[in-house]
Amino acid sequence: MASLSQQPEHYSKRILLVVIGMTPQIVTETLYKLAVDSDPIYIPTEIHLITTEEGANSAEIALLGTANDKGWFYTFCDDYKISNIAFNKDNIHIIADTEGQFIDDNQSSEHNKIASDFITNKIKEFTQDNSTSLHVSLAGGRKTMSYYAGYALSLYGRWQDRLSHVLVNMPFMNNENFFYPRPKAQRFVVNNHHYSTDEANIILSNIPYVRMRYQVPEALLEGTAGFQETVAQIQKFNQPPSVALCIKQRKIAFNGVALKLAPADFAFYFWMCKRKQTGLPPLILDADEFMSEYLEAYAHFTNPHGGNFEKVEIIANEKSAEEQKSWFEARKSTLHKKIIKTLGDNLAQAFLIRLVEHEKRTAFQIEIAAKRIEIS
Secondary structure: OOOHHHOHHHOOEEEEEEEOOOOOHHHHHHHHHHHOOOOOOOOOOEEEEEEOHHHHHHHHHHHHOEOOEOHHHHHHHHHOOOOOOEOOHHHEEEOEOOOOOEOOOOOOHHHHHHHHHHHHHHHHHHOOOOOEEEEEEOOOOOHHHHHHHHHHHHHHOOOOOEEEEEEEOOOOOOOOOOOOOOOOOOEEEEOOEEEEHHHOOEEEEEOOOOOHHHHOOHHHHHOOOOHHHHHHHHHHOOOOOOEEEEOOOOEEEEOOEEEEOOHHHHHHHHHHHHHHHOOOOOEOOOOOOHHHHHHHHHOOOOOOOOHHHHHHHHHHHHOOHHHHHHHHHHHHHHHHHHHHHHHOHHHHHHHOEEEEEEOOEEEEEEOOOHHHEEEO
């Protein structure tokens, strides 16, 4: 269960993001359930829409109004005495390609890719600030648009973010004249049948979703990869762990996700990989002359006559065994932090230097299979 601080309504910045097609009513229906008819209530501080060019035009007129009509959004705010929700034309985001051409028909595979990347990037953007909570509504738009929004929230959603779908009973569903139940009931006519808006029943279904954010490599969260590229990268981690070390660039690719390291860190991981690749047993710090091994590796990646190299030489030649062990632990810890920052805590575990038992003694090794270690 989420802690009190993770409850969406407690965040200072609360974003409602609605994916819509040609039914702008979904925005006010969702807003009604969140801000009026829920316990606890969730009043957004800003509203954003994702839609096509045609949907944007319809939403702007219906919700924001024209010179002679203030629109249903403003009517809603007046009816329920709600203020300070930021929502204007700039908050209606039209799906566009990389050249800025608006997309109306995302039935083609290319348009689907454009739509998926656009929606993913918006959700990634809205989940960057930890002082925000995000509520995503999937009720409108094409099925593919809803799918991409839901999947993108699975990739980037945090504990405080929510996903929902709004449903309205007949004859109010998708009715061009119904936007939400007003405080005073109104007469409603459909095909010469008379109804009261009191009969409207709006259901907001919260959709559980798997929050993969905490298992996704941080480099992907912070990068510019689109939807399909992100999914492809994550799929790589369903394969057995493998590492590829590029000596010239001092880069390590963990199942394809690259990390560039400083010479001391790269040399440390290179050294442990080389031991595993050549069939050496796990490293026992008490028994092995490990400092000389490390210095031999380090000399490949830094000036062996420079100050940084000399500092390690002093530890190897002049310090006690306990001080050398402390150096090993500190260097390992620094390296692990960088790997975890890149891959996230869960995915990083397979690539860390593990504590194992060898000959009834404490030892260290990389547990990746030797055949899946590539050094080039």
